[in-house]
Structure formats: C-alpha cells, structure tokens
Amino acid sequence: MPFLLDPAFSLAASRLRWPGELTAAAVALNELENFIVALVCTAIFALYEHRRVDSYGLPVAQALGARTAEGALAGVVMAGAVAAGMWLLGGMQIRGFATTGSTLAVAALAWLGANVAVGVAEELWFRSYLLQSLWGSVGFWPASIVIALLFAADHYFFKTGENVWDVITLVSLSLLMCYSVLRTGTLWFAVGFHISFDYMQLFVIGTPNGARLPQGRLLEATFNGPAWLTGGALGTEASFLMYPTIALLWLYVAWRFRADRPAASAASGTPGP
Secondary structure (H helix, E strand, O other): OHHHHHHHHHHHHHHOOOOOOOOHHHHHHHHHHHHHHHHHHHHHHHHHHOOOHHHOOOOHHHOOOHHHHHHHHHHHHHHHHHHHHHHHOOOEEEEEEOOOHHHHHHHHHHHHHHHHHHHHHHHHHHHOHHHHHHHHHHOHHHHHHHHHHHHHHHHHHHOOOOOHHHHHHHHHHHHHHHHHHHHHOOOHHHHHHHHHHHHHHHHHHOOOEOOEOOOOOOEEEEEOOOHHHHOHHHHHHHOOOHHHHHHHHHHHHHHHOOOOHHHHHHHHOOOOO
16 A cells, blocks of 8 residues: 555655655655555454454554653653753753744644654554554564564664664654553553654754754754764764663553553553453
C-alpha cells in the first residue's frame, strides 16, 4: 500500500512546495499517509479476527481520557526538563520568540495538529495490532524488543543525521511505551506522551530534527554546546540528558500503574504477559 500512496503524497508535497522543509503541514501530510496505511492494515486484521478496529489498545471512547492526559503531561515534563538542563549547562541559548502575533497562534495550532497525527499514526503503526499479535505469539518482552528495533530502524535509516545515541533513546522510549500498555491496558498513555514530547521539541523548543530547524517554532533558540548535551543535528532526543529522564519515567510508570494492569488488561482484551 505505501507503494501506491507514496507517489500521490510526494506529488502533493511537491505541488505545495514542502519537500525538504520541516513544517507542520509537511509533517502532517507524511503522517496522514502512515495513518491511512496503518488503519487499513489494522482494519483488515480486525475484520479477520471479528474485532473492532480500535480494540488493539486504542479504544476511541478513551481517546480524550485520563491516560492520554497523563501521558501528555509526562511528555511535556520530560522534554521541558531536558531543555532546561541544556539551557542551565550552557548548551542552549534563548534569544526570544521566533514567531509572534496571529502567526504564533496559527503555528501553535498547526504544530498541535501535526503532532496529534504523529502520535496517533506511529502508535497505531508500531504498537497497536503489531504489539498485540506478537505479544500473543512470543510473549510481551520479546514482542516489545522486536518493535523497539523496528521503530529505531525506521528512524535510523530514513532520518538525516541519526546516530547510536539517538537509537538508544528511541529503543528505550519504544520499550517504555510498550511497558505502559502492559501496565495500563491501553496505548493512550503512549499516544499522549508521543504527541506532547514531539510538540515540545518541534514547536516550543524549536530543536533541530534530522539537521532541519522547524518552521513556525515558538522560541528563537541556538544550540552551541557539545553534541552530547544538545543532541547536535538530532536535537533534544539525542541529548545525554534524555537517559536519566527516561529512567525516571520508567520508575513512574511502574509505580503509578502498579495496581491497574489486571483490570485494564481484562477490559481491553490485551494478552497476558
């Protein structure tokens, strides 16, 4: 299916003069394609298994619920903590606002929409049907490891400037998002986290991503510190400051949802560990 959609979406991006630019519209267009492919594939398997499309960890009724909100808060805190650490250690310099006035309001909403698309599409693609089907076949942790490697490989081979440090971050975050499904029984915590973490990176902080600066970002920031601190061309997610914050979020998820797993798993139809 991607082979059928790629030419159409590439043509649309070209006509709209988006190729090569890191804009909210370009991100949203790319993730719309991913969402369509993931949704159609999931729907086919759901039809075969006589299940609802949203039964693989993403019940629509819970989309705007507490799990999504808590995941979003976790994403804001993590990205914000890393940015604050970079600023305090001299790796990030804030020179003011990059966007103001009505343009700022439009950009804020556009990037929010784009990152909602990122969070929903990527979680549906990697950790919905795929996680549950592998979980039932080989067990939770082997399934999570396979998905984490696929998730990291997708970024490593198709994103400019990827390195081993960002791969470590991606594998760790993917395993953590899978773990949140084990503990809560849904993917909505992961979706909320994915949306807000990327929103903070791309719009609020304006960190580089794949050697490109986001257009329409909030802050006019420069990143002149060492790559281990700033993440270099990859921005905050490749900073070494990510590792302690990821470890803390692992501990939080384990503590916060320690009593939720049996009821949540039973309610969602998630396989047991």
